[in-house]
Amino acid sequence: MPWRRLAITLAIIGPILALLAFGFTRDAHYINSPLIAKPATPFTIALFDGGKLTLNDLRGKAVFLNFWASWCLPCRDEARDLEAAWQKVKDRNMVFLGVALQDTEKDSRDFLKEFAITYPNGKDETGKISIDYGTWGVPESFFIDPQGRITYKHVGGIRAALVVAKLEDAAKGIVSAQEGQGDYQGVK
Amino acid sequence: MTATIGHTSILLAFFMALCGVVCPIIAARSGQERYLSFARYAIFGQFLLVTTAAAALIYGLVTTDFSIKYVAFNTTRATPIYYRVTGLWGALEGSLLLWEWVLIIFSGIVARIYRDRHKDTMPWVILIFSIISLFFLGVIGFLSNPFEVMSPIPPDGRGLNPLLEDANMMTHPPLLYTGFVGLTVPYAFAMAALIVGKLDEAWIVSTRRWTIIAWFFLTVGNLVGAWWSYHVLGWGGYWAWDPVENAAFMPWLPATAFLHSIQVQERRRMLKVWNLSLIIIAFSLTIFGTFLTRSGILSSIHAFSSGPVGGFFLGFLAVILLASFGLVAYRADLLKEQPELDSMISRESAFLLNNIVLVSALFTIFLGTIFPLLSEAVAGVQVSVGAPYFNSVTVPLFLFLVFLMGVGPMIAWRRASWDNLRRNFLLPAAASLLFSLALFLWKVRDFLPLLGFTLLAFVVFSILYDTALALRARHRIAGEGILRGLVTLARRNQRRYGGLVVHLGVVLIMMGIAGSMSYSLEKEATLGVNQDLNIGNYRVQFQGLKGSQQPTHFRVEGAFRVFHNGNDEGIMNPALKFFPTQQAPIGRAVHRSSVSEDIYLILSGSSEVDRNQATLKVLVRPLVVWMWIGGFVIALGTLVCIWPMRKTDPAEP
Numbered sequence: 130m131p132w133r134r135l136a137i138t139l140a141i142i143g144p145i146l147a148l149l150a151f152g153f154t155r156d157a158h159y160i161n162s163p164l165i166a167k168p169a170t171p172f173t174i175a176l177f178d179g180g181k182l183t184l185n186d187l188r189g190k191a192v193f194l195n196f197w198a199s200w201c202l203p204c205r206d207e208a209r210d211l212e213a214a215w216q217k218v219k220d221r222n223m224v225f226l227g228v229a230l231q232d233t234e235k236d237s238r239d240f241l242k243e244f245a246i247t248y249p250n251g252k253d254e255t256g257k258i259s260i261d262y263g264t265w266g267v268p269e270s271f272f273i274d275p276q277g278r279i280t281y282k283h284v285g286g287i288r289a290a291l292v293v294a295k296l297e298d299a300a301k302g303i304v305s306a307q308e309g310q311g312d313y314q315g316v317k
Numbered sequence: 318m319t320a321t322i323g324h325t326s327i328l329l330a331f332f333m334a335l336c337g338v339v340c341p342i343i344a345a346r347s348g349q350e351r352y353l354s355f356a357r358y359a360i361f362g363q364f365l366l367v368t369t370a371a372a373a374l375i376y377g378l379v380t381t382d383f384s385i386k387y388v389a390f391n392t393t394r395a396t397p398i399y400y401r402v403t404g405l406w407g408a409l410e411g412s413l414l415l416w417e418w419v420l421i422i423f424s425g426i427v428a429r430i431y432r433d434r435h436k437d438t439m440p441w442v443i444l445i446f447s448i449i450s451l452f453f454l455g456v457i458g459f460l461s462n463p464f465e466v467m468s469p470i471p472p473d474g475r476g477l478n479p480l481l482e483d484a485n486m487m488t489h490p491p492l493l494y495t496g497f498v499g500l501t502v503p504y505a506f507a508m509a510a511l512i513v514g515k516l517d518e519a520w521i522v523s524t525r526r527w528t529i530i531a532w533f534f535l536t537v538g539n540l541v542g543a544w545w546s547y548h549v550l551g552w553g554g555y556w557a558w559d560p561v562e563n564a565a566f567m568p569w570l571p572a573t574a575f576l577h578s579i580q581v582q583e584r585r586r587m588l589k590v591w592n593l594s595l596i597i598i599a600f601s602l603t604i605f606g607t608f609l610t611r612s613g614i615l616s617s618i619h620a621f622s623s624g625p626v627g628g629f630f631l632g633f634l635a636v637i638l639l640a641s642f643g644l645v646a647y648r649a650d651l652l653k654e655q656p657e658l659d660s661m662i663s664r665e666s667a668f669l670l671n672n673i674v675l676v677s678a679l680f681t682i683f684l685g686t687i688f689p690l691l692s693e694a695v696a697g698v699q700v701s702v703g704a705p706y707f708n709s710v711t712v713p714l715f716l717f718l719v720f721l722m723g724v725g726p727m728i729a730w731r732r733a734s735w736d737n738l739r740r741n742f743l744l745p746a747a748a749s750l751l752f753s754l755a756l757f758l759w760k761v762r763d764f765l766p767l768l769g770f771t772l773l774a775f776v777v778f779s780i781l782y783d784t785a786l787a788l789r790a791r792h793r794i795a796g797e798g799i800l801r802g803l804v805t806l807a808r809r810n811q812r813r814y815g816g817l818v819v820h821l822g823v824v825l826i827m828m829g830i831a832g833s834m835s836y837s838l839e840k841e842a843t844l845g846v847n848q849d850l851n852i853g854n855y856r857v858q859f860q861g862l863k864g865s866q867q868p869t870h871f872r873v874e875g876a877f878r879v880f881h882n883g884n885d886e887g888i889m890n891p892a893l894k895f896f897p898t899q900q901a902p903i904g905r906a907v908h909r910s911s912v913s914e915d916i917y918l919i920l921s922g923s924s925e926v927d928r929n930q931a932t933l934k935v936l937v938r939p940l941v942v943w944m945w946i947g948g949f950v951i952a953l954g955t956l957v958c959i960w961p962m963r964k965t966d967p968a969e970p
Contacts, residue, residue, distance in 0.1 A: 134646040142638045148687065149608070149631055151694050152615070255922075 162263060162282045166304045169194075169273045170261040174228060174251035177238060182226065182249055185277070191223045191300040192273040193292060196259055198232040199240035201267040203286040203312035208244040214292035215248045222275075223296050225249070230259045230267065268311075272299040280304045285311030320385050323373035324464040327414075330366035330421075331454040333359045337447030341440035356443045357428045363450060364425040371418045374411060374463055378404045381474065386467040387411060389474040395869055396474075399487065406490040409611060409626065410463035415491065416607075417453040419498045424450065427502060427527075435523065441509035449501060452633050461626050489545055493538030493565055497603035499531025500572060504600035507593055511644040516589060516651050521579045526959050532576055533955040535569045540826070540948040551891075551906035553839070553917045553936040555944070558707040560615045563686045564606035567679055571599040574675040577668045577725070584730060585665060589652045590645060591672070597641040598679075604634050615689060660732035667725040674718050681710040708834070716769055719827060722820050723776040726813070727783050745778035752778075766835040773824050773831070780817050807957050818954030825947030832940030841921065841934040853937045855916055856880040860888065864926040871895040873902075875920045875931045879909070891920040891933070914939040 169192075173183040184192070195211060197204040215225045225248035229237040234252060241250055253259050262271060265284070272281040272295045280299045283291070287309065298305065337359035344352035374387070378401045383389040391404040391411070406412040424446040431439055457463065503524035510520040542565060543555035556562060575595040582588050608630035609615060645652070658665055684691075685702045692700040727741040753771035761767050784806070791802035807814040840852045844859035851857075860876040874892040878885065892905040908917040915938045922932035 134649050135643060138642040138646060139639075142635075142642065145687075146631070146635050146638070148690055148694055149634075152690050153628065153631075 162279075162308060164263065164271075164279050165282055165306065165308075167279060168277050169271065169279050170258075172258045172261065174226075174253070174258065176249050176251045177234075177241060178249070182251060184226075184273075187224050187226075187273075188277055189222070189275045191275060191296050192271075193223070193225045193296055193299075194262075194271040194273060195225070195227045196230055196253075196262070196264050196267055196269045197227055197240075198230055198267045199236040200232065204268045205240075205244075206312060207268060207286040207288070208240070208246065210287070210289040211292065212244060212246055212248070214289040214296075217289070217293055218296055219248070222300065227251070228253050228258055230256060230264070272296060274299045274302045276302065278302070278304070281309070283309035283311065285309075287311055319373050319377045319380075319382055320464040320466050323370045323377070324458070324462060326366040326370040326373065327454060327458045327462075327464070330363045330370070331451065331458050333362045333366065334447050334451035334454050337363070338444060338451055341444040341447070345440045353440050353443070356440065356447070357432065360421070360424050360428045360443060360446065360450075363454075364421045367414075367418050367421045367454075370464075371405070371414055374414060375402055375405055378402065383472075383474055384466050384468070384470045385463075386465045387463045389467055389471050391474065393474045403487045406494075410457070410461045410465075412490060412494075413453060413457050413461060413626075414463050416494050416498065417450065417457060419491070419494050420446070420450055420453065420501060423498055423502060427505075431523070435509075435519070437513050438506065438509040438515060438520070441512045442505045445505035445508050446501070449505075452629075456626060456629055460629065486545060486549075489538060489541040492534050492541055496531050496533075496535030496538050497568065497606070499527060499534055500568060500596070500600050500603055502527040502531070503575070503596050507596045508641060508644065511593065511641075511648050514648060514651055516648060518583050518586070521582060521592065525579070528572070528576060528579070529955060529958050532569070532572050533952070535565075535572060536951055537948055539565055539569060540944065544945060547941070548906075548908075551904035551919050553837075553906070553919065553934070553938065555833075555941070558682075558685070558704050560686050561610050563682050564602075564609045567682055567686075568599050568602040568606065570675045570679040570682070571595045571602065574672040575599060578672050581665050581668050587658075587665065588669075590649075593645050593652075594642075595672075595676075597638070597645070601634060601637050601641075604630060604637060608634055609686075615686070662728070662733045662738070664725060664728045664730045664733075667721055667728055671718065671721045671725060674714050674721065678711055678714045678718075681714070682707065685710075712765065712834075715827070716765075716772060719769070719772040719776060719824070722823065723772065723779045726817060726820070727779055741783065742779065745775055745782050748778045748782075749775035763835065766831055769827070769831040769835075773828055776820060776824050780821060784814075784817070811960065812958050815954045815956070815958030818957055819951050820954075822947045822950030822952075822954055825943045825950055827947075829940045829942070829944030829947065832943070833938040836939045838937040839934070841932065843922075843930060843932045846929050850933060850935055852935050854882050855935070855937060856883075857918070857933065857935055859931055859933065862923055862926045862929050862931060867894075869896065870903075872905075873920070873923050873926060875923065875933065877918060877933065879916060879918075881916075889916075889918050891918040893920050893923060910942040912942060915941045 169184060171183070171185045173181055175181055193214075197208075211225070211227075219225075227241075227246065227248065227250035229240075229250060230253040232252070237250070237252060240246075262269070268286060270283040270287055270292075271279050272283075274280050280303060281295045283295070288311075291309065295305070337356050340352045340356035340359060344350065344356060374385075376382075377385045377388045378392055379398060381388065381392055381394055381396075381401070387408065387410050388404070391407040392401045396404070404411065406415045424443075427446070428443060431442070435442070503520075506520040506524045510516055542562065546557070547553070547555040572595075575592060578588050578592055578595065582592050608627060611626050611630060658669070660666070685706050689699050689701045692698060723745070724742070729737045749771050752774040753767060756767060756770055761770065784803075787806055788797075788799055788802040791797045791805055795805070797805060803814075838853050840850060842850045844850060846859060846861055849856050849858050856879075858878045858880070860878055863874045863876065865872050865874070872892050872894050874890050877889050877891070878887070879889055880886060886909070889907045889909065891907045893902040894905055895902045904919055904921070906917060906919045908915050915936075917936040917938060919934040919936070920931060921934045924930035
């Protein structure tokens with residue numbers, strides 16, 4: 130039996146199979162964002178209740194930036210938590226901003242009404258904002274410190290306590306290297 | 318009821334396949350032929366049962382039987398009947414059933430054709446088929462059951478992804494699957510030869526025609542995919558080096574290499590291990606492709622459905638690779654006696670080089686495809702490589718391949734003499750240099766396209782020149798004219814002349830790729846009514862938007878008048894379709910083809926209909942139409958290769 134040949138064959142096939150098997154341990158959709166600890170890309174967005182908001186105007190405040198869509202179930206899931214978190218921190222030096230993407234204006238408005246959202250929300254008309262932030266789906270949330278740096282990214286649904294905690298970190302400029310994960314819905 | 322019939326058929330077929338695995342072993346051990354007959358009948362039985370199951374699913378889809386979950390997820394009451402049928406391969410469960418169906422059809426044909434031949438290897442061929450069938454039936458029957466029922470029954474279904482509602486999607490997956498499954502035949506014969514230890518050329522000769530057919534379907538399947546991408550996806554490209562595309566393309570490379578290198582083995586008894594390895598790799602890649610698309614381990618623009626199926630495919634892949642290469646290693650003693658190459662300048666070495674290039678291309682594409690995994694496993698960061706990587710590594714390889722395509726068929730076996738080289742290549746080389754000079758003087762000034770077109774011309778000239786010489790000989794010997802002579806030549810040497818026609822088809826495809834890769838123009842602008850966008854020799858004038866409610870969606874259509882060199886070429890209407898079930902609008906790009914270039918209009922955005930503003934993207938892509946024409950030429954060449962002309966057995970040319 131030519132063991133040498135067999136060994137060579139195994140040496141080639143083995144690692145490839147192992148690599149493919151390794152693929153199961155991870156989800157291809159979760160890619161650690163290269164944006165963390167980098168300055169947040171500036172944008173201006175038209176808000177649903179009229180008026181415009183420019184990200185750079187929020188310097189000096191900790192910002193919670195949330196991408197969502199009315200058709201996304203995890204977004205519905207987190208909506209009450211986000212409003213609850215907002216009620217907790219709105220009197221501190223912190224801002225919430227929701228960005229609706231790939232959605233119709235009417236559906237977005239109905240969504241905001243249904244969950245009685247009071248913090249500012251706008252529509253990503255051209256999709257440019259979500260491209261700049263590299264969103265793969267919804268919801269995705271970014272935390273920005275008073276200097277305009279992204280300190281934390283959360284992919285998928287997020288709970289109120291975590292929003293508050295990470296905003297407090299952001300206010301102090303503490304960067305979390307690891308992305309958080311929750312329920313997630315891919316954008317088609 | 319339909320669901321019960323379907324699922325029961327699959328389960329019965331599963332047990333038949335078990336029979337097909339056990340019986341050949343008994344037949345080979347005991348030498349009792351009736352067990353072999355049992356195995357053969359097990360294959361026919363599976364054929365009937367799987368056909369029943371497929372028919373049941375199609376029946377369920379056509380009658381919109383929403384009690385079956387698969388039907389509810391892949392059709393609606395509004396879906397036209399032909400798209401209901403194509404729902405069979407609209408999602409994972411159904412496409413696995415289609416795969417198994419095609420596989421069992423191939424197995425049945427093989428078992429029937431070779432019922433009285435290859436007495437020693439046939440049990441093992443049937444065994445291999447049965448093992449593969451057993452695996453698929455197991456997955457369909459127990460893991461991803463297309464006949465899963467649903468309760469309560471929904472009033473209407475969710476429907477196919479609208480992008481799949483296209484005529485090409487009716488043909489692309491079945492063609493590709495036929496190509497994939499077709500490779501099972503040479504693989505099964507190769508494994509049988511290894512098991513029995515009968516490692517002469519018999520398995521290659523028996524499966525030659527099957528390999529050509531499989532190769533043909535792979536080629537056309539990929540081309541139709543490219544065509545669909547170009548015509549429906551509306552981004553103006555036909556190939557994006559997406560993992561799923563690579564998965565469909567990769568088996569083509571070793572299959573092509575195999576088609577060439579088996580000729581060396583037939584003539585010179587060389588490259589035995591190499592040929593076995595190529596067919597093992599080609600077959601494994603078809604399973605790997607399914608694994609890749611169904612496991613979700615890589616992200617892709619194609620819809621992935623992940624589930625437990627991926628793990629089973631990986632396990633099956635591991636078994637195939639280990640068992641197959643294990644067998645090759647086990648038979649190493651029988652595979653030794655290989656004569657050396659006589660000369661580096663010979664057809665053998667041209668074919669060997671062709672093989673090396675194809676396998677290198679396979680290696681680089683494979684590496685690029687799994688690179689995100691590799692980088693994450695090694696460095697912990699996911700890095701994907703995109704089109705620039707694939708283009709920069711494959712373009713030189715394919716250019717070299719084109720060169721070999723001009724040399725290989727004409728150069729002498731064993732050792733080419735100077736005389737042979739001069740006679741065959743001097744004129745074609747001179748002609749292609751002249752052609753290249755003409756191109757340069759005309760307007761092609763960049764190195765890569767110039768080189769590409771020169772090499773392509775070299776292939777064409779060498780084929781024409783060789784055929785002209787042969788025709789002259791026919792004229793001298795038998796006084797035959799050109800047409801008559803061509804027919805005689807093709808009859809006398811089907812594979813050679815069929816192959817040359819296929820090469821011409823490949824040249825046309827390469828020409829389309831080279832032209833559109835090197836000289837495409839692209840421009841995007843937001844236009845108001847009567848505003849122009851100028852690109853190349855074209856002027857595109859926006860004339861207004863129109864909205865209309867269609868049965869399944871709302872359609873916004875832009876009217877654009879196109880002028881080419883100042884001539885009014887009429888109006889083109891790219892559109893955006895807003896489906897209520899889809900989050901983003903789906904573009905309907907339009908294009909107009911001519912032999913020299915396509916103009917391609919994409920409506921990338923629009924204002925409210927009454928505000929009449931449109932964002933338009935225009936592409937001018939030279940020579941694209943030749944890719945599709947090349948596909949037809951390849952089909953013609955394949956027909957010449959396999960058409961049963963002489964009175965021999967249909968399976969053995």
